[in-house]
Structure formats: C-alpha cells, structure tokens
Amino acid sequence: MLGQRSLMLGRSVITSQIQSSAKRLLCSATEQTPSKINKFKEIAVTIPKPFVYQVELNKPQKYNAISMQMWIEIKDCFEQLSDDPDCRVIILSGAGKHFTAGIDLNSMMKLGQELSQIEDVGRKAVHLNKRIKLYQDGFSALEVCRKPVIAAVHSACIGAGIDIITAADIRYCSEDAWFQVKEVEIGMAADVGTLQRLPKAIGSQSLARELCLTGRKFLSKEAHASGLVSKVFADKDTLINGAIELAETIASMSPIAVQATKKNMVYSLDHTNQEGLDQIREMNQAFLQSEDFANAVMAQISKDEKPVFSKL
Numbered sequence: 575m576l577g578q579r580s581l582m583l584g585r586s587v588i589t590s591q592i593q594s595s596a597k598r599l600l601c602s603a604t605e606q607t608p609s610k611i612n613k614f615k616e617i618a619v620t621i622p623k624p625f626v627y628q629v630e631l632n633k634p635q636k637y638n639a640i641s642m643q644m645w646i647e648i649k650d651c652f653e654q655l656s657d658d659p660d661c662r663v664i665i666l667s668g669a670g671k672h673f674t675a676g677i678d679l680n681s682m683m684k685l686g687q688e689l690s691q692i693e694d695v696g697r698k699a700v701h702l703n704k705r706i707k708l709y710q711d712g713f714s715a716l717e718v719c720r721k722p723v724i725a726a727v728h729s730a731c732i733g734a735g736i737d738i739i740t741a742a743d744i745r746y747c748s749e750d751a752w753f754q755v756k757e758v759e760i761g762m763a764a765d766v767g768t769l770q771r772l773p774k775a776i777g778s779q780s781l782a783r784e785l786c787l788t789g790r791k792f793l794s795k796e797a798h799a800s801g802l803v804s805k806v807f808a809d810k811d812t813l814i815n816g817a818i819e820l821a822e823t824i825a826s827m828s829p830i831a832v833q834a835t836k837k838n839m840v841y842s843l844d845h846t847n848q849e850g851l852d853q854i855r856e857m858n859q860a861f862l863q864s865e866d867f868a869n870a871v872m873a874q875i876s877k878d879e880k881p882v883f884s885k886l
C-alpha cells in the first residue's frame with residue numbers, strides 16, 4: 575500500500591510534465607527526416623513510423639552484394655542509430671530482387687590485388703587480419719546497437735547475408751526467401767559471425783554444422799521450422815508491413831525496458847545464468863527507479879492508456 579502510495583505521489587509530480595514533453599517529442603519524431611543520419615551511398619535510411627527506422631541495403635543492380643563501402647556504412651549507421659534518441663527500433667531489409675547476394679565478389683578480388691602488392695607473408699596476414707576485423711565489427715554493430723534490430727529477408731540471403739541477419743535480434747522472411755551459408759563453397763570458413771551465431775539462433779548444432787559444412791540452400795519453410803526466422807509472410811510487401819507493425823509495438827514500450835532487455839539477452843547468450851542474473855540486477859537497481867517503470871506500472875493498475883515514454 576505504502577509502495578503504491580509513493581508510486582502515486584511520484585507519478586503525480588512527474589506525469590503531466592512528462593506526458594506533455596513526451597508528446598511534444600513524439601510529434602517532432604513523426605515530422606523528422608533522417609537528416610541527422612549521415613547520407614550513405616549504398617544503404618538507404620528512412621523512418622516509416624515514429625521511432626521506427628528502416629535501413630535498406632541499397633545496391634539492387636548488384637543484388638545488394640556487400641562491398642567494403644557498404645560494410646563501413648552499415649557499421650557507421652548502426653553506431654549512429656544506437657545513440658539516436660529518435661530511433662527505438664531498426665528494420666534491416668534489402669532493396670530490389672534479393673535481400674543480399676553476400677559479399678561483393680569484386681571487393682574480394684580487389685583484396686587479392688592488395689595482398690599481391692605486399693611481399694612479406696607476415697604483413698599480408700596483418701593486412702587480412704585488419705580487414706576481417708573491420709568486417710566482423712561491421713556486423714557486430716547490429717548486436718552492439720542498443721536498439722533492437724528486425725531483419726526482414728526476401729528472396730536470396732547468401733553468405734554474408736546469413737552473417738548479418740544472425741546478428742539481428744528478430745528475423746522475419748517472405749515465402750520466397752532462401753538462405754545459403756555459401757562460404758565453404760567459395761573455399762573459406764565463414765569468419766564474420768555465422769559460425770558463432772547461427773547455432774545459437776537455431777538451437778541445433780547438428781543442423782547448423784550441416785548447413786555450414788555443405789553450403790546447401792534452404793528455404794523459408796525450413797528457416798521457420800529451425801527457428802532461424804520467427805514468422806513467414808506471403809510476399810515482400812506483407813513482410814515489410816509485418817516488420818513495421820512489430821517495430822511499432824516494440825517502439826511503444828519503455829525504451830529503458832527494451833534496451834535493458836536486449837542488452838541482457840545478448841549478454842546471456844555467452845554467459846552463465848548467474849552472470850546474466852548479476853548483470854540484470856546491476857542494471858535494474860537503477861532502471862527500476864526510472865519514470866518509465868512508475869508510469870507503466872500505474873497505467874496497468876489504473877487501466878489508463880499506455881504511457882508515452884520520453885526519448886532515450
């Protein structure tokens with residue numbers, strides 16, 4: 575009772591102020607264009623709904639093959655959105671016929687030429703190490719990003735495509751989607767995330783190893799049955815609408831709660847249960863004192879409208 579009264583008190587002091595400033599902020603988000611986001615050449619950033627950003631791989635004439643330029647832009651974009659208070663959720667999609675045809679094979683050729691300019695094997699190795707690290711960090715930027723990322727996959731998702739979508743938080747696809755861990759077929763072990771993240775995403779080491787060791791194509795039905803994607807849509811349009819609807823639901827929640835949930839779920843993937851519990855306890859000793867928690871609990875108790883949360 576006492577706890578409830580102090581919640582009420584705290585709420586009465588802050589609610590009207592927060593609601594009006596949050597409404598103002600919400601309005602400004604709807605009007606906003608992504609002008610603050612760097613203008614990119616090979617990705618396109620739009621805001622389909624307030625607080626929902628869509629990042630589109632945007633080199634359709636090459637089936638969104640991921641060049642060095644695109645890789646750098648992906649990292650830069652997700653790092654910016656991570657700290658952008660107008661962004662609460664990000665949808666990753668591909669423009670044109672396919673989601674992505676994987677790494678740009680021309681940039682692989684260029685890398686080969688760069689290596690041929692270097693004589694010493696040790697220096698070649700260091701050059702390669704730096705490049706692989708740049709690529710790894712580009713996709714890990716989705717996982718490190720404080721905002722949840724929804725991958726919306728249509729048609730082909732090949733090689734580096736699997737690497738990037740397994741770094742997303744949620745994956746949806748259309749019926750025509752097909753997937754291929756193609757690296758083994760081009761003579762390399764996947765090195766930018768698939769081998770680490772795919773087995774966790776689908777929960778079967780056996781299937782993950784089969785897919786990674788054979789490079790066989792698999793279709794949306796199998797992707798769904800294996801848990802790689804959580805929903806399949808009839809076509810690309812309904813897929814994107816479904817992803818936006820999901821993003822809106824997440825964007826309507828407390829940003830504190832959403833960001834803490836993502837952080838702790840990512841952390842818990844490779845930590846013990848106790849370590850995960852320790853981390854969330856440390857976070858919640860601060861976050862349970864947030865206005866978001868007070869407002870959301872009071873709205874539940876009083877069956878009020880969902881609170882409008884301020885930006886984070």
Ligand SMILES: CC/C=C\C=C\CC(=O)SCCNC(=O)CCNC(=O)[C@H](O)C(C)(C)COP(=O)(O)OP(=O)(O)OC[C@H]1O[C@@H](n2cnc3c(N)ncnc32)[C@H](O)[C@@H]1OP(=O)(O)O
Nearest residue numbers: 635636637639675676677678679680730732733734756757
């Ligand atoms: C350090 C390393 C880090 C990461 C490594 C990742 C590894 C991988 O990503 S492995 C996978 C590499 N990708 C591929 O092998 C896919 C190659 N593409 C295809 O198999 C096909 O294009 C297709 C996607 C199945 C579609 O076939 P189709 O409809 O017959 O179209 P195409 O005529 O083949 O292609 C049209 C157009 O796009 C260009 N293109 C397609 N894929 C790539 C690519 N990966 N890199 C560069 N360019 C690509 C293709 O050359 C055509 O261009 P034109 O100028 O029209 O000729």
